[in-house]
Amino acid sequence: MANRRGSKQREAILRILQSTDIHPTADWIYDQVRKVIPNISLGTVYRNLNLLKDEGLIKEVTIYGSSSARYDANLEPHHHFICLVCNSVYDLPVQDENVNVSHLVSGRDFKIKFVKLDIFGICDKCQAKEAN
Amino acid sequence: MANRRGSKQREAILRILQSTDIHPTADWIYDQVRKVIPNISLGTVYRNLNLLKDEGLIKEVTIYGSSSARYDANLEPHHHFICLVCNSVYDLPVQDENVNVSHLVSGRDFKIKFVKLDIFGICDKCQAKEAN
DNA sequence: GTAATTGCAAAAGATTTGCCCCATT
DNA sequence: AATGGGGCAAATCTTTTGCAATTAC
Numbered sequence: 001m002a003n004r005r006g007s008k009q010r011e012a013i014l015r016i017l018q019s020t021d022i023h024p025t026a027d028w029i030y031d032q033v034r035k036v037i038p039n040i041s042l043g044t045v046y047r048n049l050n051l052l053k054d055e056g057l058i059k060e061v062t063i064y065g066s067s068s069a070r071y072d073a074n075l076e077p078h079h080h081f082i083c084l085v086c087n088s089v090y091d092l093p094v095q096d097e098n099v100n101v102s103h104l105v106s107g108r109d110f111k112i113k114f115v116k117l118d119i120f121g122i123c124d125k126c127q128a129k130e131a132n
Numbered sequence: 133m134a135n136r137r138g139s140k141q142r143e144a145i146l147r148i149l150q151s152t153d154i155h156p157t158a159d160w161i162y163d164q165v166r167k168v169i170p171n172i173s174l175g176t177v178y179r180n181l182n183l184l185k186d187e188g189l190i191k192e193v194t195i196y197g198s199s200s201a202r203y204d205a206n207l208e209p210h211h212h213f214i215c216l217v218c219n220s221v222y223d224l225p226v227q228d229e230n231v232n233v234s235h236l237v238s239g240r241d242f243k244i245k246f247v248k249l250d251i252f253g254i255c256d257k258c259q260a261k262e263a264n
Numbered sequence: 265g266t267a268a269t270t271g272c273a274a275a276a277g278a279t280t281t282g283c284c285c286c287a288t289t
Numbered sequence: 290a291a292t293g294g295g296g297c298a299a300a301t302c303t304t305t306t307g308c309a310a311t312t313a314c
Contacts, residue, residue, distance in 0.1 A: 005288065005293050026279080041296045046279060048294095062196040064248060067304090068278060079233075081242055092236045099231060101211075101251055104224045109256035110213055116196060116250040119233055124241035137268050137313055158304080173271045178304060180269095199279090200303060 004055075010048040012036050014057060017073040023061050023080075023089045025068045063089060064118065079117040085126035092119070136187075142180040144168050146189060149205040155193050155212075155221045157200045195221060196250065211249040217258035224251070 016032045017024070024032075030045045049071055052058045061070045063082060070089070079092040079099075101115055122130070148164045149156070156164075162177045181203055184190045193202045195214060206223055211231075213222040233247055254262070 003293075007294060009295075039296075041298095042278095043280075043297075044295055047281095050280090062194060064194040079236060081237060081240075084245060090240075090242075095235055099233065099236075099249075101231065101249065103227055104211055104231075104249075105213060105251065108213075108222075109259065110222075110251075110253050111259060112251055112253040113216060114252050116252065117231075117233065117236075118248040119237065119242075119244055120246050120248065121242050121244040127241065127243060135268075139269060139313085141270075171271075173273095174303095175272075175305075176270060179306095182305095 004051075007048070009033070009037060009040055009044055010051065013045060013048050014052055014073070017052075017058055017071055021074070021091060023063070023070040023072050025066075025070055027068070029071065061089070064120075079119065081119045081121065081123070083123035083126055084120055085122055085130075088123060088125075090123065136183070139180070141165070141169060141172055141176055142183065144172075145177060145180050146184055146205070149184075149190055149203055153206070153223065155195070155202040155204050157198075157202055159200070161203065193221070196252075211251065213251045213253065213255070215255035215258055216252055217254055217262075220255060220257075222255065 012033050013029060016029055022028075026042070026045055026049060029049070030040070030042050033040050033045060049058065049060075053060055053071075056075075058071055058073045059075070061072045061080070063070055063080070066087075074091055077094045079094065081090040081092055082088070083090075099115060099117055101112065105112065144165050145161060148161055154160075158174070158177055158181060161181070162172070162174050165172050165177065181190065181192075185192055185203075188207075189205070191204045191207070193204045193212070195202055195212070198219075202221070209226045211224040211226065213224055214220070215222075231247060231249055233244065237244065
């Protein structure tokens with residue numbers, strides 16, 4: 001790993017990401033950091049998100065249908081529930097009984113490393129709204 | 133559905149997509165169509181991919197780590213296996229025993245509509261290469 | 265004839281990069 | 290002084306769009 005100096009920009013970005021669970025875009029993070037460091041640039045936000053990703057402190061999340069990358073500081077293994085109405089992304093902890101997928105590749109000589117599971121549907125809040 | 137006129141461009145794009153299983157990008161499709169219709173433009177490829185998607189004849193596929201959208205004419209429900217070495221995407225038919233995910237949202241009032249499952253690992257061909 | 269479709273080029277949106285200055289060691 | 294990091298703007302990449310010309314019905 002490259003030598004790394006402290007940087008209040010990078011620390012602020014990490015802190016913001018750790019304090020939310022909405023899996024924000026770089027742009028959303030940019031808006032938040034500017035409240036603390038008004039003259040920070042968007043390029044710096046992207047650069048530091050990539051650095052934090054390289055260090056393994058955050059993860060980049062690809063959500064189907066989202067035109068930009070989203071970021072996540074939740075390092076626990078988890079799945080995602082994506083609401084088709086409000087597009088919110090909820091974390092779902094991995095249960096003891098892990099999702100069993102080996103039967104899906106039976107007959108093929110594939111070595112499984114990890115699984116990415118996204119569940120799409122309607123969240124509680126949007127169901128309540130629809131009922132009105 | 134909007135009125136739609138025949139178009140040799142759209143037909144060629146669909147035929148190309150139906151004849152491959154590599155889940156290509158718009159750009160790859162563009163290269164292929166140009167062999168048949170040399171002066172077709174990339175804009176036309178994108179426009180027709182979106183029209184075909186609206187008609188439900190093809191699907192757009194979001195692959196984690198791929199910077200551009202990929203397209204798929206396989207309409208059967210299926211999962212994906214993505215090789216971490218060569219980035220190939222393989223289709224995995226949905227088995228009788230569907231992936232059970234309801235326990236993952238137990239305790240939450242979420243209505244599940246569908247599931248997107250990507251399995252990451254190393255494909256047979258790349259395992260063979262590594263062995264050398 | 266009319267409306268869908270095209271090619272082209274410009275625009276738009278997301279992300280990366282080059283460059284020069286500033287800050288930290 | 291050396292070097293990591295930042296700000297800014299330009300560049301890049303993917304995708305969309307406006308427009309005038311063409312084509313299918």
